[in-house]
Amino acid sequence: MNEQVKWRFRRIVEETAATMSGIGYMVHTADDATEAARLLYTLIPEGSTVGLGGSVTLADMGVPEALRAGPWKLIDRYRTASWEETMARYREALDADIFVTGTNAITRAGQLVDMDSSGNRVAATIFGPRRVIVVAGANKVVDDLEGAFRRIREIAPMNCRRLGHKTPCAASGRCGDCMIPERMCNYVGIVNHGMKEAGRFHVILVAEALGF
Template identity: 40%
Template structure:
């Protein structure tokens, strides 16, 4: 990576982690996916009950495979042949998980997590329930503030996710948000986590990679 770009990213990450810490959120930085997986293994003890939210990032980084092959009680929402009712039960079980992992829609330099969700099954355990929440985020998702976060999600992340999920929404065709009323709309729940009551319950691992949408 170009030295000037590396310097720019380093400064942005340091500022973001500093503000996460002020918000009672633990901020961590790793250089690549290998370091990420090693960090995850350090943070999650064997035998833990582990849930996950819908996340391209967790697949891209190999975290889903790590959980499937590790010594965990993994609440695998992606397993073959799972029914809608079984998936619903896993969503409810996530609230009692020892650790819940997810990506995030955007992370601001002020140390805030901004997410837009379809049915809330991803953001709800972030807010309450699991003893530990681990958020994995690529440097590409760091934005300056909440206004930029919402703009990024509406006009980039959400259209791509709707396309990935084969949703019949305007954004999956146009590539940008028109604040639709489509029955298949995935932008229903807007959640901003500005601070944590319990210090370090949420841990944000920033990866020096371009990850997810």
């Protein structure tokens, strides 16, 4: 990575970590994805049930495979025979010991902002699992909520293509403000701080561009 880009990512991580630590999140920092993965596994006690949010960041880090192979009970949303079974795993994950997820955007004020198609990730992040661990690259940090929603609109076409959703943006690369069942942009979650339940939210901030 270019030296100046790395410097900028490290500064973003430093600043965001300070802000988020001040509003109740348990914040961890990592210089790259390898260090982030090592950190992540130390935060999951042996034997825990673990739910997963859909995330390119986690997929690129090999997190689903590691959770399958390690000393945990992964609620495996990816190995299902039908959509009904997938939905059952989504529901099961709402009662997991640990929920591991990426995020669409983090504002400079420390808000986590997510948009879901099914709502499982937004729901589990807000309530249910005893601990939520968010892994985010410095590329996810935006100035404010307006920046977060702009970012979400920009990445939605890639997510639609990844998941095979036949939306206008999947063809054109731009939001067509669709109103169809395959729409990606259905449910919005904003976490304003981590103070409500002490120790529930852990955030691993990584000085790299991860995911979309």
